[in-house]
Amino acid sequence: MIYLELTSAVLNFDAPEVEKRIKRFIKEYVDNSRASGVVLGLSGGIDSNTIGALCASAIGGNRVLGLMLPEKETYDAKDIDDAKVVAEKFGLKTQFCDITPALEGFYKSIPIFDPAEKLCKGNIKARTRMVYIYYYANKLNRIVCGSSDKSETMMGYFTKWGDVAADISPIMDLYKTQVRELAKHIGIPHELAEKPSTPALWPNQSAEEELGIKYERLDLILYGLERFMSTKEIAEQLRIEESQVQSVKARWLAVEHKRRMPLTAKLEYRTVGTDFRLPHNNY
Amino acid sequence: MKEKIRLALAQISSKRGDKEGNLRKIEERAKKAKEQSADLVIFPELSLTGYVIRDQIYELSETIPGPSTQKIEEIAREEGIHIVFGMPELSEKTKATLFNTAVFVGPEGFIGKYRKMYLPTHSVFEEKRYFRSGYQTAVYDTALGKIGFCICYDLFFPEITRLARLKGAQLIVAISASPAVRRSYFEILTAARALENTAFLAYVNMVGVQDGLQFWGGSRVVSPTGDVVAKAKYDEEDFVVCDVNYSDLRSAETFIPTLRDLRPELFDELKKSSESL
Numbered sequence: 001m002i003y004l005e006l007t008s009a010v011l012n013f014d015a016p017e018v019e020k021r022i023k024r025f026i027k028e029y030v031d032n033s034r035a036s037g038v039v040l041g042l043s044g045g046i047d048s049n050t051i052g053a054l055c056a057s058a059i060g061g062n063r064v065l066g067l068m069l070p071e072k073e074t075y076d077a078k079d080i081d082d083a084k085v086v087a088e089k090f091g092l093k094t095q096f097c098d099i100t101p102a103l104e105g106f107y108k109s110i111p112i113f114d115p116a117e118k119l120c121k122g123n124i125k126a127r128t129r130m131v132y133i134y135y136y137a138n139k140l141n142r143i144v145c146g147s148s149d150k151s152e153t154m155m156g157y158f159t160k161w162g163d164v165a166a167d168i169s170p171i172m173d174l175y176k177t178q179v180r181e182l183a184k185h186i187g188i189p190h191e192l193a194e195k196p197s198t199p200a201l202w203p204n205q206s207a208e209e210e211l212g213i214k215y216e217r218l219d220l221i222l223y224g225l226e227r228f229m230s231t232k233e234i235a236e237q238l239r240i241e242e243s244q245v246q247s248v249k250a251r252w253l254a255v256e257h258k259r260r261m262p263l264t265a266k267l268e269y270r271t272v273g274t275d276f277r278l279p280h281n282n283y
Numbered sequence: 284m285k286e287k288i289r290l291a292l293a294q295i296s297s298k299r300g301d302k303e304g305n306l307r308k309i310e311e312r313a314k315k316a317k318e319q320s321a322d323l324v325i326f327p328e329l330s331l332t333g334y335v336i337r338d339q340i341y342e343l344s345e346t347i348p349g350p351s352t353q354k355i356e357e358i359a360r361e362e363g364i365h366i367v368f369g370m371p372e373l374s375e376k377t378k379a380t381l382f383n384t385a386v387f388v389g390p391e392g393f394i395g396k397y398r399k400m401y402l403p404t405h406s407v408f409e410e411k412r413y414f415r416s417g418y419q420t421a422v423y424d425t426a427l428g429k430i431g432f433c434i435c436y437d438l439f440f441p442e443i444t445r446l447a448r449l450k451g452a453q454l455i456v457a458i459s460a461s462p463a464v465r466r467s468y469f470e471i472l473t474a475a476r477a478l479e480n481t482a483f484l485a486y487v488n489m490v491g492v493q494d495g496l497q498f499w500g501g502s503r504v505v506s507p508t509g510d511v512v513a514k515a516k517y518d519e520e521d522f523v524v525c526d527v528n529y530s531d532l533r534s535a536e537t538f539i540p541t542l543r544d545l546r547p548e549l550f551d552e553l554k555k556s557s558e559s560l
Contacts, residue, residue: 024497
């Protein structure tokens with residue numbers, strides 16, 4: 001077996017080559033699906049800023065609409081400004097929609113709504129944003145481009161059918177630290193590329209605080225798990241407690257349900273989601 | 284037999300499931316090859332149907348001979364050219380036993396076929412789910428010299444090209460559908476297979492994107508001393524013509540006498556060791 005040394009160097013990648021492949025992926029998918037362009041949620045965070053820039057560069061900014069979808073509890077003028085900086089620099093179009101009235105409609109109309117349950121409430125926000133994004137995509141004959149990265153996807157750090165909902169997710173095979181590097185490579189300002197991540201489900205939410213680990217370390221643990229390393233090997237190499245690696249692994253395995261189509265009981269000859277194996281028609 | 288032949292590497296993007304469209308593309312490239320005085324035009328693995336066709340393979344596969352091979356035989360006859368292309372082959376004896384096959388036709392009609400022996404079923408590949416492995420190497424003695432075959436992942440197993448060479452192949456045609464993350468492996472393997480056998484090797488890879496797999500192209504002709512003497516672009520359709528002169532084999536074999544130095548007794552040991560892996 002190749003001795004894999006888990007240092008930050010393992011996450012190095014050929015940024016120009018990856019940029020080229022991602023842009024090609026976006027362009028071919030949009031062309032093949034005969035869509036007029038893409039719609040994406042533009043939060044001002046690192047992932048959506050990077051995706052907005054890549055899409056604009058791949059198919060032209062006029063065909064890319066970044067929806068800014070703030071709401072009053074998590075509103076942050078800096079996020080809006082950051083999204084505008086990227087939109088201006090890469091030439092993508094933007095639309096501002098305050099989703100607060102829609103959210104308040106949900107809060108009022110759900111008989112069992114409990115504002116103290118912040119995760120349930122936060123998930124409404126992510127799913128409401130999804131509704132807006134898909135509305136624009138339907139109306140404008142566009143596809144939805146997601147901005148989920150590999151770290152969050154492996155950890156299940158997203159809202160099921162919410163922020164992860166998309167037709168394509170071009171950076172889902174890049175860890176968060178790699179997204180930051182790619183962002184800098186394509187010209188996203190350094191300050192925005194290093195900005196801390198937040199899903200903006202409630203005020204002052206921090207991804208790293210919630211995950212309980214810095215992305216620099218998390219990504220190396222996930223990289224080791226991706227390459228079939230044992231938790232013991234990973235812990236020894238990173239000089240950390242094995243329990244921390246075990247906890248990351250447990251979470252990664254526990255949230256597979258969030259990454260798949262819903263399971264069904266196997267009853268017939270070929271079954272959707274299991275052995276109905278068809279090629280993707282747009283790509 | 285010709286001592287010097289001209290090859291055309293037809294690096295195409297096949298549209299999945301569109302045999303008619305792909306046949307038109309094959310015909311167009313065959314005409315172009317003939318215009319450039321090529322003797323043999325080579326298309327990628329599963330170029331008739333596309334690579335990622337999953338369960339649709341059962342309706343897209345055909346027997347050989349069958350309608351598509353007959354159509355390509357007609358093209359070869361009309362253009363007076365040899366053609367190699369790839370397709371999913373349906374066994375004549377069963378209803379759903381398939382092979383991943385390279386088909387070889389010439390101006391006189393069907394010459395032969397090669398069924399892929401090593402079917403990748405790991406990572407993004409699921410070929411054993413659909414295909415049965417081939418069991419025979421293929422070397423055909425033609426007007427263009429002795430030509431042997433392998434398909435894509437076969438290149439990782441030196442015994443395929445070695446056997447073809449030992450059966451006299453001067454040119455090994457390797458058709459492929461290799462996605463981009465594996466480019467470096469194939470760039471090494473194509474040179475190695477040519478060099479270790481002192482044979483010409485023509486590698487033709489698919490381009491285009493299918494289910495997220497980006498096929499990298501980079502088709503090439505490698506000389507018997509491992510030099511890349513012609514190369515197509517990465518990632519996009521391309522068409523490259525290259526002359527192959529079999530008289531180079533003699534100087535290559537004397538300079539790198541791997542065939543003279545073969546040790547047959549090691550093959551017995553190899554067999555025993557691989558059986559007990």
